[in-house]
Amino acid sequence: MYNILLTAFLIICVLLIACVMMQPAKTSNDAMSALTGGAGDLFSRKKARGFEAIMQVATTIMGAIFFIVAIALVYLSSH
Secondary structure: OHHHHHHHHHHHHHHHHHHHHOOOOOOOOOHHHHHHOOHHHOOOOOOOOOHHHHHHHHHHHHHHHHHHHHHHHHHHHHO
């Protein structure tokens, strides 16, 4: 059981990294946001749509699965 979970954990790690890397950039990279820390963009955020929304949901789900499997691995390794 431990080996199966460890293999699943490694696959989940790779998928989580892919989900994070595929998310589009959210910064505007202009001079004012660099100087002010992006405080002007605080209330100008738009709701994610399309591919960006799908990637946010996929990243959240993969992160939750990552933590669940990690906790299961810790439990199995201690018993």
